[in-house]
Structures are given as C-alpha cells and as structure tokens.
Amino acid sequence: MNAVTGSLQQISMQDTLRDHPSSMLQSANCLLSFVKLVQCWICQNVDARKLTNEETSVAVLASFSKSPQRSTRRMSLESGISRTSLRQILTTQKWLPYKLQLLQHLNEDDPDRRTEFAEWAKQKLEQDPQFTQKILFSDEANFSVNGEVNKQNHRYWSDTNPHWMDPSKTAGTTKEMVWCGIWGTMIVGPFFINGNLKATGYLKLLQDDVFPSLCTEAGTFPEFFQQDGAPPHYGCQVRAFLDEQFPGKWIGRRGPVEWPPRSPNLTPLDFYLWGHLKAIVYGVKIRDVQHLKLQILDACAGISPAVLLSVCEEWEKRVALTIQHNGQHIEHIL
Structure with a gap:
C-alpha cells in the first residue's frame, strides 16, 4: 500500500511541475486529496485490509494451543486483533469452543x-x-x-x-x-x-x-x-x-x-x-x-x-x- 501511495504522489508532483508551474501548490493539494481517496478505497476493498493472513493465523492458533481456556475477549485485548478476526481464524481452521462437562466421581x-x-x-x-x-x-x-x-x-x-x-x-x-x-x-x-x-x-x-x-x-x-x-x-x-x-x-x-x-x-x-x-x-x-x-x-x-x-x-x-x-x-x- 505504501508503494502505491508513493508512486501516486511522485506522478502527481511531476505532472504539476511540467504542465502548471504557476499553480503548483493548488494542484498538489488537489492531487494529494485524490491520493487519500485512493488509499481509503484500497483499505475498503483490497485483501491487504484483512488481519487473518497466514502469519496471524499461525500466531493465534499457537496462542490458543498454549492456553486453550483463554477467551476470545481476553485474546483480543492482549493481541490487538479484533474478536471478529479471531473467530474467523478459528472457524476457518475448524477449531471449536467445547463446553465444560460436570460429572460425578x-x-x-x-x-x-x-x-x-x-x-x-x-x-x-x-x-x-x-x-x-x-x-x-x-x-x-x-x-x-x-x-x-x-x-x-x-x-x-x-x-x-x-x-x-x-x-x-x-x-x-x-x-x-x-x-x-x-x-x-x-x-x-x-x-x-x-x-x-x-x-x-x-x-x-x-x-x-x-x-x-x-x-x-x-x-x-x-x-x-x-x-x-x-x-x-x-x-x-x-x-x-x-x-x-x-x-x-x-x-x-x-x-x-x-x-x-x-x-x-x-x-x-x-x-x-x-x-x-x-x-x-x-x-x-x-x-x-x-x-x-x-x-x-x-x-x-x-x-x-x-x-x-x-x-x-x-x-x-x-x-x-x-x-x-x-x-x-x-x-x-x-
């Protein structure tokens, strides 16, 4: 995403200098606003926005393997990953929340x-x-x-x-x-x-x-x-x-x-x-x-x-x- 942003900024400045030297500052501001709109579109539509990538999934599963009784709420607070993303990872990997069974000795x-x-x-x-x-x-x-x-x-x-x-x-x-x-x-x-x-x-x-x-x-x-x-x-x-x-x-x-x-x-x-x-x-x-x-x-x-x-x-x-x-x-x- 940073590479895309950098390229767009470079192109916008070069075009402004060549074609509109008298209004360089105004044009630059307009193009930078356009860049921000593109960034927002990327965040909303490109797969890069998803936290549930392979590395994150491995880390989440490793954490639950170590502490299987940990709640998704606690895991979310400790890791910074949303509970929705945690559930998506667990569901995708076919991990299920099993209930405690109370038995008589x-x-x-x-x-x-x-x-x-x-x-x-x-x-x-x-x-x-x-x-x-x-x-x-x-x-x-x-x-x-x-x-x-x-x-x-x-x-x-x-x-x-x-x-x-x-x-x-x-x-x-x-x-x-x-x-x-x-x-x-x-x-x-x-x-x-x-x-x-x-x-x-x-x-x-x-x-x-x-x-x-x-x-x-x-x-x-x-x-x-x-x-x-x-x-x-x-x-x-x-x-x-x-x-x-x-x-x-x-x-x-x-x-x-x-x-x-x-x-x-x-x-x-x-x-x-x-x-x-x-x-x-x-x-x-x-x-x-x-x-x-x-x-x-x-x-x-x-x-x-x-x-x-x-x-x-x-x-x-x-x-x-x-x-x-x-x-x-x-x-x-x-």
Missing part, C-alpha cells in the same frame, strides 16, 4: 454396577424392542427463582474435542423442588414439592399424585418404575409400596433391579429433561415462585411425543455405550 465398584445394569437393560431390549417405552423413569430436580448455574462462559478452544470434564457437583441457592417422569411418549407431572423431601412425603407424592395421574383411557400402566438411590426413595415404606405396585419390576436402590449409583447419564430426566426445561424456563426473567411454576408447566406441555421417542432411542444408545466402555463415564464420547 465414580467409586471403585461403580463401573461394575453400571455395566451390570446396562447388560440387564440390553437383554430386556433384545426380548422386547419396545421395552424402553414401558419404563416410567422418574427424578427430582431443584429450580431456582434466581436462575441456574451458567456454563456458557467455560470454553476450551481446540481443533479436536478435548473431552474437558469436571468431576464435581454444582450447588444451588433458593430452590423449588420438582418431580417429573417420562413414560414412553408422555411427560408425567410435573409435581411440585414443598420443603425438603423425605421418605414419608415421597410416599404420599406417589400415592396421591403420581400413580393416579397414570390412568389412561386405554387402561395401560407402566411395566417398570425407575428411581435413583436418593435417601427419600430408600424408605422402607416406599420400597414396600413399590413392591405392591410393581412386584419384581421396579428399578432403584435395593430394588428387584438395582439402580447403579452416580449414573445420571443413564436416566432420560438427567441427560435430557432437566436441561431442556431449564433452557426454556430461564429464557425469561423469573419474577417469583408462581411464575417459575407456570414456566415449568408450559415447558413440559410443549414437549412433543416425537421428541420423547428420540429420548428413548438415546437411552438405548447410552446403554450400549456403557457396556462398550466397561461402565465408565460416556458423556465425552456422545
């Missing part, structure tokens, strides 16, 4: 128990391809009026998935506990729980709300009932009630089918429903508890049967992967 015997459960589920699926749709999966989750844990600012830039994980549990603040179930193409609930959930309250919830809501016009009923190993689920009265309702066919802690502990990736409510609901619920600013409940109800009502069928297929995929990976975590390969 597995104890020594957990993989064996997870594998045992997955092999049981696989056998059931071989006997009955519709088996997944005959299970009532259940779980509870806390929703906060103030929002949820935000992982959006955690990124790891790389050209390959680094399987970035954090084996820790998140904590909440002000909570509203919600019970929900997935049974085939149906959402069961949601039911809201006042205060802390104990075994007596959980039993009352099952007796008064959950099971009465399962009555259908076709007279069908879930063949299996699944719950995790949370303390309220383990009460003697709760287990006795489930033995009556689902003799030999309920899944849980010390149930006829043992539920593997620390396995949220094997229940559709954890790997799909809660995340989906929170994404919708917190799409607007929650005013109060009543508004929160209405948001949850509307979000549940908006889930289609087709989506729930896909969720069932995803569960079957996770069962197979759990067996393939000997009961270890599978989120990083999904």
Whole structure:
C-alpha cells in the first residue's frame, strides 16, 4: 500500500511541475486529496485490509494451543486483533469452543454396577424392542427463582474435542423442588414439592399424585418404575409400596433391579429433561415462585411425543455405550 501511495504522489508532483508551474501548490493539494481517496478505497476493498493472513493465523492458533481456556475477549485485548478476526481464524481452521462437562466421581465398584445394569437393560431390549417405552423413569430436580448455574462462559478452544470434564457437583441457592417422569411418549407431572423431601412425603407424592395421574383411557400402566438411590426413595415404606405396585419390576436402590449409583447419564430426566426445561424456563426473567411454576408447566406441555421417542432411542444408545466402555463415564464420547 505504501508503494502505491508513493508512486501516486511522485506522478502527481511531476505532472504539476511540467504542465502548471504557476499553480503548483493548488494542484498538489488537489492531487494529494485524490491520493487519500485512493488509499481509503484500497483499505475498503483490497485483501491487504484483512488481519487473518497466514502469519496471524499461525500466531493465534499457537496462542490458543498454549492456553486453550483463554477467551476470545481476553485474546483480543492482549493481541490487538479484533474478536471478529479471531473467530474467523478459528472457524476457518475448524477449531471449536467445547463446553465444560460436570460429572460425578465414580467409586471403585461403580463401573461394575453400571455395566451390570446396562447388560440387564440390553437383554430386556433384545426380548422386547419396545421395552424402553414401558419404563416410567422418574427424578427430582431443584429450580431456582434466581436462575441456574451458567456454563456458557467455560470454553476450551481446540481443533479436536478435548473431552474437558469436571468431576464435581454444582450447588444451588433458593430452590423449588420438582418431580417429573417420562413414560414412553408422555411427560408425567410435573409435581411440585414443598420443603425438603423425605421418605414419608415421597410416599404420599406417589400415592396421591403420581400413580393416579397414570390412568389412561386405554387402561395401560407402566411395566417398570425407575428411581435413583436418593435417601427419600430408600424408605422402607416406599420400597414396600413399590413392591405392591410393581412386584419384581421396579428399578432403584435395593430394588428387584438395582439402580447403579452416580449414573445420571443413564436416566432420560438427567441427560435430557432437566436441561431442556431449564433452557426454556430461564429464557425469561423469573419474577417469583408462581411464575417459575407456570414456566415449568408450559415447558413440559410443549414437549412433543416425537421428541420423547428420540429420548428413548438415546437411552438405548447410552446403554450400549456403557457396556462398550466397561461402565465408565460416556458423556465425552456422545
């Protein structure tokens, strides 16, 4: 660009001296103004304006390779390269921002128990391809009026998935506990729980709300009932009630089918429903508890049967992967 500018300036001065010696200064000023216009046009239209040249790209990728958790905002401040140019370089080189995954730590015997459960589920699926749709999966989750844990600012830039994980549990603040179930193409609930959930309250919830809501016009009923190993689920009265309702066919802690502990990736409510609901619920600013409940109800009502069928297929995929990976975590390969 400097060479072009110099040539234009030289030509303009020579022409002025030869043809218009009496008005040299005026003509020179006019031509210099023209040169500035040419420079502006070059800056707006010539590839030289692009920062994302090969040398810059190499430097940017080297920097992110050294510090892959650095944000594009911080990189822009340190390098002087615009965030738009940084994103263009990363996108061109097929580098992606991977999210942090929060995982529970597995104890020594957990993989064996997870594998045992997955092999049981696989056998059931071989006997009955519709088996997944005959299970009532259940779980509870806390929703906060103030929002949820935000992982959006955690990124790891790389050209390959680094399987970035954090084996820790998140904590909440002000909570509203919600019970929900997935049974085939149906959402069961949601039911809201006042205060802390104990075994007596959980039993009352099952007796008064959950099971009465399962009555259908076709007279069908879930063949299996699944719950995790949370303390309220383990009460003697709760287990006795489930033995009556689902003799030999309920899944849980010390149930006829043992539920593997620390396995949220094997229940559709954890790997799909809660995340989906929170994404919708917190799409607007929650005013109060009543508004929160209405948001949850509307979000549940908006889930289609087709989506729930896909969720069932995803569960079957996770069962197979759990067996393939000997009961270890599978989120990083999904």
